[in-house]
Amino acid sequence: MAINQQKQMASASLRPAIKPVDTAGSALASTVRQPQELTGAQIFLQALVDEGVETIFGLPGGVILPIYEYLPDYPLEHILVRHEQGAVHMAEGYAKATGRAGVSLVTSGPGATNAVTGIADAFYDSVPLVVFTGNVASNLLGNDAFQEADIAGMTRCCTKHNLVVRRIDQLAQAIREAFHIATTGRPGPVLVDIPKDVLTAMATYDPSERQIYLPGYANPEHFTDEELDTTLEILQSAKQPVLLMGGGVITANASEKVVAFAERFKIPVASSLMGLGGFPNQHPQYLGFCGMHGHYWANIAIANADVLLIVGNRLGERQTGATSRFAKNAKIIHIDLDPSTLEKNVDTFLPLQGDINNILSALLDKTESSEAQAGFAKSMATRNNWYQAIEGYKQRKPAKNHQENLLTPELVIEQLFSHMPADAIVTTEVGQHQMWAAQRFNLSQPRSWLTSGGLGTMGFGFPAAIGAQKAFPDRLVVDIAGDGSFQMTLQEIATAVDYKLPVKVAIINNGHLGMIRQWQGKIYTRESQAVMTSPDYVKLAEAYGAKGFVVNHPSELDAVIKEAYAITDRPVLIDFRVQEKADVYPWVPAGGANEQQWVTSDDATASQSPQSKANATNPQTIKPNKDGGFA
């Protein structure tokens, strides 16, 4: 027998057969209708079933083995991951795509600490998550026990709420409260830490008990009729209004209301990174994406607005640019459910605290009166002038980076979108590809754009895509990834293969940490640690049991994308070997005002320091100054 044949047979015998997913429950599962004595692990599982949980993303460990002992008895599908960070990002993708709480289960110590990045990511993007961590037995807490970690202490600043369950009789209520907190008000991650002895103790579980005790939790609305009248007057007298929406519109399921409102008032609408998909892309009133790498015309419209209505948007500085110069000509009205978001980053003329749907509905109701109609007729007369001005702004845009015989990242991303059906879901990693994708995003359904905005977590997109694919097995799910980001969580290819989740990963492979290289090239004086190698992704895919493609030339794009999108039984990696050094434009330099965007590379070059320009052409000119530093 040839040596290669012998090796293949040997490796095949070492590879365990993949077991089918356990979905069937026993007679015990979901039949607890009367108070019953159960172990803590059974109470845990039953409480999840009673909360409507269907899927858990997790990885077993010593202290949570009691849960895994009983898990097959319950109608819960467990997705076994390869790293706890993947579990939490998958739960995030599931939650972002569905609006329901994502659930993760991880063990103590390193299992819990591996989950922290995902938890913080969910916190900054207001994602409803419930993360369960096991912990060592209560009598060992504080003993530096094996795999002990004060995970509640570690995550106190990056969870909406967290708690340690100290007694078995607290467990069911803790789980109820966790789901309530995660999914109401401004959503966010809740961590519930459960010591092992709580899981093995016995207690009575009463499914009819629904008590919640949260004296410090409320989601009040604070807006008055007078404030609504003031808002209406301001909008009626506005000559150049803009509505700036954020991810909160999608979280609140308020997209339809925003569209109705924008159409009634004929206001152009811009979106933050997190709000993409919340307003129909093809709508004539849609301006597009604003911020650091946003569309020039969206940024200029906001800068020239006389009234800025901000809806479900926390105004992060990547979006506003220098906050002291953001929308300086505008009267700002800010609608948000979270009071701590109002007047935090930007001075506001009129903050309205409440649910977007309620406030916009109330405003729309007020427009029905004949007085309001008369007011509108007057203001609409000038609205066409404003739209004409915006059309003028749209004449300024970066040149298309389409070059014959060169695979450019922009062309790849445009082609990825052009082949997608209307109900596709797109996730991204973080970096240049994320910004190019945001600029070219053309889907029109809420919850079709899943990205890491606040924390900006490289490695988010692929596991999030797996979570979204789990939620919607029949939709096309594409992760647009950089080669740097993808290598952070690519171990989850195994998870996608195991559960036959046909996520498509489009790797924009430029052999660099692209955004780092871009900043070093234009803002700093030299490239440093930005070159990154990758494995052969086709061989990697095949090693995992996935499908791999490589694309080197524009002529290959159409056929490969079509073939990749048609695969439905396994994940797909597409290695797009793109132009190494392309920069994302437009670009607001950090600390600059949005209207000072560099729209083309010539704008950026003109702004570079002489030293930086010199180094760009000849690195040998770098010399230390007399104090030992560099120019």
Add this chain to the structure above:
Amino acid sequence: MSERTLTCKLQNQLGGLDKLLGALTHRGFLPKHMHCEGQGDLMSVRIIFDCEDDHTFYKLLKYVDKQIMVVDVQPRPNFSVSEALAIMNS
């Protein structure tokens, strides 16, 4: 430096004091005086610290107020529109 006093009740069995002090420390405020009372479900806390800027103090109050473990923050951070305008125009 303007001296500020923040009082609240919090569920300390949930780590409420840790959360409150973490919020202050993260923003660069160090307590000058602190008084805590009560071991039951809701502990009363009074913290005195320096904070020069009204707006920064206001933002901190709103952050603390929204924490689930914290109840009844004083001074109340919910300003009316007229009060908010008065502060911005002062």
